[in-house]
Amino acid sequence: MAGFFSRLKEGLTKTRDNIVHGIDCVFNGFSSIDDEFYEELEEILIMGDIGVNATGDILERLQKQVKENHLKEPSECKSFLIESIKEQMKVEETAYDFEHEQSIVMVIGVNGVGKTTSVGKLAGLLKAQGRKVLIAAADTYRAAACEQLTEWANRAGVDIIAGAQGADPSSVVFDAVSAAKARHTDVLICDTAGRLHNKRNLMEELKKMNRIIDREFPDAHRENLIVLDGTTGQNALNQAREFGETAKLTGIILTKMDGTSKGGIAVAIQSELNIPVKYIGVGEKLDDLQKFDSEQFVNALFDVDGQA
Numbered sequence: 001m002a003g004f005f006s007r008l009k010e011g012l013t014k015t016r017d018n019i020v021h022g023i024d025c026v027f028n029g030f031s032s033i034d035d036e037f038y039e040e041l042e043e044i045l046i047m048g049d050i051g052v053n054a055t056g057d058i059l060e061r062l063q064k065q066v067k068e069n070h071l072k073e074p075s076e077c078k079s080f081l082i083e084s085i086k087e088q089m090k091v092e093e094t095a096y097d098f099e100h101e102q103s104i105v106m107v108i109g110v111n112g113v114g115k116t117t118s119v120g121k122l123a124g125l126l127k128a129q130g131r132k133v134l135i136a137a138a139d140t141y142r143a144a145a146c147e148q149l150t151e152w153a154n155r156a157g158v159d160i161i162a163g164a165q166g167a168d169p170s171s172v173v174f175d176a177v178s179a180a181k182a183r184h185t186d187v188l189i190c191d192t193a194g195r196l197h198n199k200r201n202l203m204e205e206l207k208k209m210n211r212i213i214d215r216e217f218p219d220a221h222r223e224n225l226i227v228l229d230g231t232t233g234q235n236a237l238n239q240a241r242e243f244g245e246t247a248k249l250t251g252i253i254l255t256k257m258d259g260t261s262k263g264g265i266a267v268a269i270q271s272e273l274n275i276p277v278k279y280i281g282v283g284e285k286l287d288d289l290q291k292f293d294s295e296q297f298v299n300a301l302f303d304v305d306g307q308a
């Protein structure tokens with residue numbers, strides 16, 4: 001955990017330089033809390049990719065606190081700003097219910113965002129919690145995808161169901177669901193293609209896989225996690241919106257948070273889409289994925305020593 005936190009902190013260095021440096025300038029540069037002060041803060045949060053809506057909510061909460069606590073000095077309200085950002089990012093406890101139930105997790109997103117890698121890491125994470133995990137290689141389109149996923153399954157120490165290259169992804173899902181039922185698997189995680197001949201095919205394929213799961217295992221807890229690359233900033237929002245038209249998204253896996261200057265996107269995504277960021281990835285190794293923890297994230301972002 002400590003290792004993860006330091007990687008997260010390290011990963012957020014560029015974001016920190018971007019946002020926190022600006023925020024500090026505002027806190028130090030203003031002698032009173034006035035409209036101009038809030039405007040400057042607003043500009044910095046928006047520039048840091050926190051998003052217009054989230055920034056509005058964060059500052060509204062801050063203004064309320066400033067009034068209630070009769071604050072006069074900008075420096076006095078920094079901790080309230082940090083608290084307000086944490087508040088903005090809280091994830092409901094129930095968001096992780098699927099980890100403890102018999103569930104089927106579809107992992108979706110455009111190619112290259114880190115889907116396959118995240119499927120492997122998530123399998124490892126759940127296995128470590130004592131869950132019986134099965135992986136389905138439903139990306140039959142990309143030649144190396146299955147091989148890559150098999151390596152991840154080995155690393156995580158879980159079973160994998162795969163089809164031949166070019167096989168119907170839905171048939172792989174069908175086989176995997178049958179296997180999950182027969183083997184009393186706790187969590188079935190399905191990797192899906194990020195690219196097909198065209199976008200319409202991709203979305204149709206997703207719908208078909210979902211129909212099969214609905215039909216074959218109606219009692220399973222369903223989870224549709226979209227993987228978004230944290231370095232792509234606002235583009236990630238558009239991807240989530242597009243996939244959201246086809247599948248009911250229940251959570252986000254935000255990858256590549258090591259080395260992005262746009263870490264603020266985590267705040268924006270959650271607020272703009274109203275979908276919780278459930279996991280974040282900070283590297284390419286098995287243990288480089290963890291449950292999203294708003295407290296930890298904001299501490300890392302502001303270099304607050306919440307943890308060693």
Ligand SMILES: Nc1nc2c(ncn2[C@@H]2O[C@H](COP(=O)(O)OP(=O)(O)OP(=O)(O)O)[C@@H](O)[C@H]2O)c(=O)[nH]1
Binds near residue numbers: 139283
């Ligand atoms: N630095 C870093 N790299 C990551 C992270 N997650 C994934 N990657 C890398 O991103 C690249 C793409 O990852 P994949 O898992 O193959 O992406 P994908 O979405 O499955 O791609 P397709 O199979 O082409 O659809 C790989 O080189 C991964 O090692 C992360 O959290 N941090």
